[in-house]
Amino acid sequence: MTVAAPLLTPEERVSYLAAGATLRSWLATTDHKRIAILYLISITIFFFIGGTAAALIRLDLLQPTRHFLTNEGYNRTFTLHGVVMVWFFLIPSIPATFGNFLIPLMIGAKDLAFPRLNLLSWYIYVLGGAVTVYVLIAGGVDTGWTFYTPLSTMFANGHVVAAAIAIIIVGFSSILTGLNFIVTVHKLRAPGMTWGRLPIFVWSHYATSLILVLATPVLAVTLVLLLAERVFHVGIFDPSLGGDPLLYQHMFWFYSHPAVYIMLLPGMGVVSELVSASAHKRLFGYWFVASASLAIAAVGFLVWGHHMFVAGQSLYASVIFSFLSIVVAVPSAIKVYNWTATLYKGDITLDAPFLFAMSFIGLFTIGGLTGLMLAMLAVDVHVHDTYFVIAHFHYIMVGGTVSAFFGALHFWWPKITGRLYSQFWGRISAMLIFVGFNLTFFPQFILGYLGMPRRYHIYPPELQVWHVLSSAGASILAVGYGLPFAYLLYSLRNGRAAGRNPWGVAGLEWTTPSPPPRENFLKPPVVTREAYAYPIEESGHDG
């Protein structure tokens, strides 16, 4: 990350980036901004690993039967894709990078509440990541990312134990990050930064942190029990040892459904910022959007059984879970309608970050609605465990969260690095991703309704056309995701200086120099206005 000395702007010379260029100054840093960058680099590596696995899957599925992967190899590839993307990219993606970087800046603090704990959480993440890389090199794991029992405990041949240990380890990193955010938001808000003035980004991360702290331990417990059965043959989940396989599913989804909101809520926070910034206008219905985040976090704990409508759980439990799954969609719908209303009478600029935000709204809406279809019991019986579900959650996780991640990257890049990048290439990338994404995943809804089960290596030949379309879309998507590497890295050395507020938007983080100084603000800020107060005051007096 070192920038050649003659190219430094005056602001960069006193910035957090100038605080030291040695490896030690990075690896032993307690600066939340530097830790955010450590996270950004590490999750990018895992995004690349998971993406490579996805590319292999889409290539192999071009043909219904003639494949270059064996059935076993295919199973290990999609398992790796799921494990890496869920735990090593999506869950830390926005919180550990942009949350880490921006929460102190947005609330007017010098750092997170526990800077050393923050660094520790990154080291724990790296340790978990290293174990995952070991699993990959040793030959992978063949259970699917869901590790259903008794397949995972008694039948699978892959490295289940190492994979479970990696996930348990990385869970502690999540817990520490969540804990740090909660305490920071409670204790380190600048004078005048009342709860009602918090940006929605901070509200969303607060809600996310509650889930991280409350749900992640359940995953650890579940995986420890899984290990006890696999290694020591303690009968917990396998009926031949006296266990109950559905117990595993209840425990796994009790974590993994809230985990969907861990992945999604930070993205919703990003989009709330981006929509307001794009329209240069106050966010419509602030309190509705803020409380919707908390409502999603709370109700999200009560819907796990919708993953089990055909698993053999009580029919009446299914009816209740179906109802609650419709309830949890209400706060999401509130957000979407409020974002739309924010654009009304706005002063709209469509730079690259805002195109990503619009993509998010469109793709998340489709993902959410198909989620409602899945909540309908009789529909779910047909499309459960088919490509319909695959398409649905990729619309949420990739169309939603990853679009928000790229939107955040393009929006705050000038703040993080102090440099502007090419808007032309940014817009091209946003549009390629939007088109490529839809071409990849929309056909999968149709495949699913036609009865294509997920995790099928060999598939009926009559479904081939849809698979070929999907793979074609994936290649466009790969180009869209690859482009930003080029023009963003190019901007580090060649980009124009960003200045404090290149977008002309509200927000405490835009009142400090870009990149920010080590202590975030040149003098401690005092907040006198609400979030999204437009027209903005031309800043400079506090810095």
Add this chain to the structure above:
Amino acid sequence: MNTYLPLWPVAASAHAVRVDWLIAAFTALMVLLTAPVFILIVAFSIKYRRGSPADRTARPAGNVVLETSWAVIPFLLTLAFFAYAALLYLDLGRPPADSMVIDVVAKQWMWKFEHPGGQREINDLHVPAGQDVRLTMTSQDVIHSFFVPALRIKQDVLPGRYTSLWFNADRPGVYDLRCSQFCGMDHSRMVGRITVLPPGEYAAWLGRAGTAGDLASQGKALFDNLGCSGCHEAQSTVRAPSLVGLFGRPTPLSDKRVVVADDQYIRDSILDPNRDVAAGYQPQMPTYAGQVSEDELLKLVAYVKSLGPLQAEAPLPPEARR
């Protein structure tokens, strides 16, 4: 490359048609509710682009009536669909009392079927059209899932437990059967066919398919060979409960609970006899775990079932079947 572009799966039962209508109508509602979002995002982005002359005075910061209506109205509309979908789903859990029962045993990576008359099939199930068919399913190893796209039905098949599924296929033809729960290496090869035959042809098929006697009589033979009859028959000297008239009745247990003697209860009593001991008897029966296969268990269950009480016992609520 196959260039045929399928858009909609064939529907082979009345239930499948209902599910199709449900999803079509619900999709229409969703389009109605989201069209404003998509249209307005594009319209606002054009009308209120920076530099446009559009009126921007009196900007609203919020509107409680609007917020309430876009939260409540879509929710209530969705609830109507929820109710219908739940009713269809509960129907799937209540097989008609006079359904024909076919046993299904799943294993990595194969489906085994057994008809009431003892005819056996692998990966290819023949059923009569227009008749209620109920599947009693279990697995020998991991969790599988019985999925017939043309019938729009699916049910996981679990080890150590019976799950059931019923359908009434009204359109003769050959339909795909797919395992939809990931079950290991050859998951995608765990596929088969369901051949729906007109009733007459089904009877002819039954006649052609060889059989070693119907399930209940095969179960009776096992019952004798395994030594069950030594204790459970009336003239026995060892005190064990008689199984005549047992099936489907509420049975008091020695710990004061009352359970319904269904398929699952009989299976569990063979494998783990001392868990649910009938009231008034000693826990002295040896376990048969490891000595009888899932196929044999289903035959023993069929035999006990044949001892009565008379058929057409009302189907049990699903809660009691566990």
